[in-house]
Amino acid sequence: xxxxxxxxxxxxxxxxxxxxxxxxxxxxxxxxxxxxxxxxxxxxxxxxxxxxxxxxxxxxxxxxxxxxxxxxxxxxxxxxxxxxxxxxxxxxxxxxxxxxxxxxxxxxxxxxxxxxxxxxxxxxxxxxxxxxxxxxxxxxxxxxxxxxxxxxxxxxxxxxxxxxxxxxxxxxxxxxxxxxxxxxxxxxxxxxxxxxxxxxxxxxxxxxxxxxxxxxxxxxxxxxxxxxxxxxxxxxxxxxxxxxxxxxxxxxxxxxxxxxxxxxxxxxxxxxxxxxxxxxxxxxxxxxxxxxxxxxxxxxxxxx
Amino acid sequence: xxxxxxxxxxxxxxxxxxxxxxxxxxxxxxxxxxxxxxxxxxxxxxxxxxxxxxxxxxxxxxxxxxxxxxxxxxxxxxxxxxxxxxxxxxxxxxxxxxxxxxxxxxxxxxxxxxxxxxxxxxxxxxxxxxxxxxxxxxxxxxxxxxxxxxxxxxxxxxxxxxxxxxxxxxxxxxxxxxxxxxxxxxxxxxxxxxxxxxxxxxxxxxxxxxxxxxxxxxxxxxxxxxxxxxxxxxxxxxxxxxxxxxxxxxxxxxxxxxxxxxxxxxxxxxxxxxxxxxxxxxxxxxxxxxxxxxxxxxxxxxxxxxxxxxxxxxxxxxxxxxxxxxxxxxxxxxxxxxxxxxxxxxxxxxxxxxxxxxxxxxxxxxxxxxxxxxxxxxxxxxxxxxxxxxxxxxxxxxxxxxxxxxxxxxxxxxxxxxxxxxxxxxxxxxxxxxxxxxxxxxxxxxxxxxxxxxxxx
Numbered sequence: 042x043x044x045x046x047x048x049x050x051x052x053x054x055x056x057x058x059x060x061x062x063x064x065x066x067x068x069x070x071x072x073x074x075x076x077x078x079x080x081x082x083x084x085x086x087x088x089x090x091x092x093x094x095x096x097x098x099x100x101x102x103x104x105x106x107x108x109x110x111x112x113x114x115x116x117x118x119x120x121x122x123x124x125x126x127x128x129x130x131x132x133x134x135x136x137x138x139x140x141x142x143x144x145x146x147x148x149x150x151x152x153x154x155x156x157x158x159x160x161x162x163x164x165x166x167x168x169x170x171x172x173x174x175x176x177x178x179x180x181x182x183x184x185x186x187x188x189x190x191x192x193x194x195x196x197x198x199x200x201x202x203x204x205x206x207x208x209x210x211x212x213x214x215x216x217x218x219x220x221x222x223x224x225x226x227x228x229x230x231x232x233x234x235x236x237x238x239x240x241x242x243x244x245x246x247x248x249x250x251x252x253x254x255x256x257x258x259x260x261x262x263x264x265x266x267x268x269x270x271x272x273x274x275x276x277x278x279x280x281x282x283x284x285x286x287x288x289x290x291x292x293x294x295x296x297x298x299x300x301x302x303x304x305x306x307x308x309x310x311x312x313x314x315x316x317x318x319x320x321x322x323x324x325x326x327x328x329x330x331x332x333x334x335x336x337x338x339x340x341x342x343x344x345x
Numbered sequence: 346x347x348x349x350x351x352x353x354x355x356x357x358x359x360x361x362x363x364x365x366x367x368x369x370x371x372x373x374x375x376x377x378x379x380x381x382x383x384x385x386x387x388x389x390x391x392x393x394x395x396x397x398x399x400x401x402x403x404x405x406x407x408x409x410x411x412x413x414x415x416x417x418x419x420x421x422x423x424x425x426x427x428x429x430x431x432x433x434x435x436x437x438x439x440x441x442x443x444x445x446x447x448x449x450x451x452x453x454x455x456x457x458x459x460x461x462x463x464x465x466x467x468x469x470x471x472x473x474x475x476x477x478x479x480x481x482x483x484x485x486x487x488x489x490x491x492x493x494x495x496x497x498x499x500x501x502x503x504x505x506x507x508x509x510x511x512x513x514x515x516x517x518x519x520x521x522x523x524x525x526x527x528x529x530x531x532x533x534x535x536x537x538x539x540x541x542x543x544x545x546x547x548x549x550x551x552x553x554x555x556x557x558x559x560x561x562x563x564x565x566x567x568x569x570x571x572x573x574x575x576x577x578x579x580x581x582x583x584x585x586x587x588x589x590x591x592x593x594x595x596x597x598x599x600x601x602x603x604x605x606x607x608x609x610x611x612x613x614x615x616x617x618x619x620x621x622x623x624x625x626x627x628x629x630x631x632x633x634x635x636x637x638x639x640x641x642x643x644x645x646x647x648x649x650x651x652x653x654x655x656x657x658x659x660x661x662x663x664x665x666x667x668x669x670x671x672x673x674x675x676x677x678x679x680x681x682x683x684x685x686x687x688x689x690x691x692x693x694x695x696x697x698x699x700x701x702x703x704x705x706x707x708x709x710x711x712x713x714x715x716x717x718x719x720x721x722x723x724x725x726x727x728x729x730x731x732x733x734x735x736x737x738x739x740x741x742x743x744x745x746x747x748x749x750x751x752x753x754x755x756x757x758x759x760x761x762x763x764x765x766x767x768x769x770x771x772x773x774x775x776x777x778x779x780x781x782x783x784x785x786x787x788x789x790x791x792x793x794x795x796x797x798x799x800x801x802x
Contacts, residue, residue, distance in 0.1 A: 071593065180608050180611050181609070181611045182545075182609045182610065183543060183612050183623075183626065183628060191542075200610040200611055200613075202611065202614040203610055203611065203613050203614060203774075204774075208614070276730065289554050289614060289616055290554075291552060291553055291554055291613065291614040292552070292613040292614045292770060292774070293553045293555065293613070293763075293766070293767055293770040293774070294553055294763070294767075306422045307423075307426065308426050309420060309761045310758065310762070311426050311444060311445065311448050311449075311757075311761070312759045313426060313427070313430045314430075316501045
């Protein structure tokens with residue numbers, strides 16, 4: 042037996058030991074047992090409250106006939122259009138305004154900070170009372186808005202919640218009102234993280250005002266803006282409160298989103314499987330968005 | 346400070362597990378005399394207090410324990426649907442809407458409670474029995490799947506002060522259907538002429554939300570002779586010309602005032618409580634809404650309480666009595682309940698005539714007592730309060746009909762989809778004629794009914 046072959050013989054033992062140590066995360070003896078003891082409850086909670094509900098939902102919505110029922114429902118077809126309109130306007134309006142407002146809140150001065158404090162209030166207050174209040178404010182006959190219009194200008198306002206597009210518009214408005222502060226603060230943080238040196242260099246090159254925004258701020262915020270757009274789209278696809286409490290899905294079921302229609306099918310029609318199927322039908326849109334989001338999150342370099 | 350070593354932690358954990366295992370039989374024994382009950386929260390606090398008293402009295406009388414949860418109507422419905430779907434159910438549920446019982450009886454998800462209802466059958470109003478005698482699609486027969494406890498007639502609620510302000514008297518209101526309803530349009534005109542902005546004649550629920558619109562439509566349908574849209578054998582009669590004529594007239598009578606501005610435009614998106622709110626704010630002169638909840642909510646504001654006039658159904662245009670649709674609420678035992686014995690004992694106790702009477706009286710009489718002879722012998726129902734008198738007469742003396750859902754659960758789907766509300770909205774918003782809207786609604790109803798074939802009446 043040569044020396045070389047002895048080394049070769051010893052190799053598998055070394056490999057086994059390394060693999061075992063790798064699985065134990067480099068922990069030895071009782072450390073590994075304690076680590077397991079601390080990990081098990083978390084895994085239990087994760088299985089019980091994440092894995093199980095998701096699998097249960099997938100199982101509930103797994104029957105193909107459910108989708109035949111869902112797709113043949115005329116309310117569903119209208120709901121898909123509503124959801125796309127809601128996402129398109131809700132996300133873009135909200136993020137564009139947030140981008141602009143974050144620039145405004147970058148201005149120095151105590152009053153800007155005071156205004157920012159007031160501005161974040163809608164986000165800080167609980168969603169449900171806010172949306173229920175908006176529902177009442179928009180009541181055509183005795184709501185605050187139309188009464189204010191009548192008292193101030195002698196004008197009878199429209200019945201905001203009586204037509205599909207006005208009602209859906211009201212829901213978009215409510216959503217933007219509620220969530221605009223949140224996204225503004227995130228973009229404000231994004232703007233604040235841009236080093237002043239870059240702005241100074243741009244100033245030396247003659248870039249001020251809009252050119253500074255176009256050539257410095259926006260390129261540096263673009264990745265963040267895109268990630269926020271994807272995140273906001275994912276959040277909004279699951280939004281329930283803005284429509285459920287402002288329009289109730291009405292008039293005549295014409296302003297439902299997938300989330301509210303799912304709840305309506307699950308509980309009003311007492312058919313939870315159908316409700317799950319409605320919500321599941323958003324997955325073909327949702328999964329690619331999540332994949333794109335994950336990929337974008339890996340990118341960190343920006344070319345100015 | 347105690348030092349916890351790995352061994353002590355493991356030993357103590359094992360000790361706790363062993364103690365738990367040894368204690369299980371005692372826990373199981375306690376469970377054998379305990380029932381979990383889910384109940385609907387009342388509109389007035391007195392209703393919840395009355396239920397708590399019922400539970401306490403039962404516990405005292407039986408030695409059993411009731412773990413009760415009082416939950417608002419909408420969350421309770423969601424909780425009940427979830428419980429039935431997951432199979433993790435309480436022992437007793439009160440059902441707060443009229444779809445839950447027929448749909449789950451059809452799907453064989455409920456325990457047959459005929460042994461509780463049968464002994465007391467002779468005392469019940471017939472409508473209460475028909476409303477809870479539901480079809481099971483597995484056994485292919487009807488049985489009692491709920492214990493009837495509360496009857497809810499659909500009275501008209503009228504503000505006397507608004508009628509008088511307009512220069513009329515409540516005693517002037519005619520007692521035939523069309524004339525009765527038409528009375529309120531000039532009331533609105535006069536009030537508007539006096540400068541009252543945003544007051545409307547009617548608070549009809551012409552919306553596709555909640556349960557009220559379906560009851561409203563059934564009330565109007567029966568007033569025009571369309572009672573047989575669904576017959577007790579569960580059959581749909583959309584091909585009956587009399588039914589179709591009545592349905593068209595009902596839709597026209599409900600939507601024409603809307604188009605003329607006698608109903609708040611916002612009704613198309615109201616929920617169940619909005620007509621009550623509008624009525625309490627004196628923004629509508631008359632409302633057609635189930636139970637005495639409208640009056641009971643103002644029970645402590647005596648001036649307003651006494652200003653409301655409660656009226657039962659007027660006569661039909663032909664001078665004959667018009668039946669009132671009458672939802673019946675009660676309690677049921679879901680299959681999978683852990684303690685059916687105690688659940689049945691509790692329900693048997695709850696519907697003892699004196700017990701049920703005291704319970705509903707404690708709730709200010711919002712729900713009528715479905716035991717007519719007991720009610721007639723108690724001045725509370727027919728003599729002490731004008732609202733209760735009118736309500737008791739409507740529910741217990743004059744003709745009533747259960748909601749169609751009791752005859753065929755397909756109607757539960759029709760109501761949940763708001764098929765007839767959509768018909769009204771088609772007329773009000775989409776320019777359809779009542780005939781076109783009813784043709785469309787009937788077609789949809791036929792499709793839904795085809796999914797629920799009842800093989801044996």
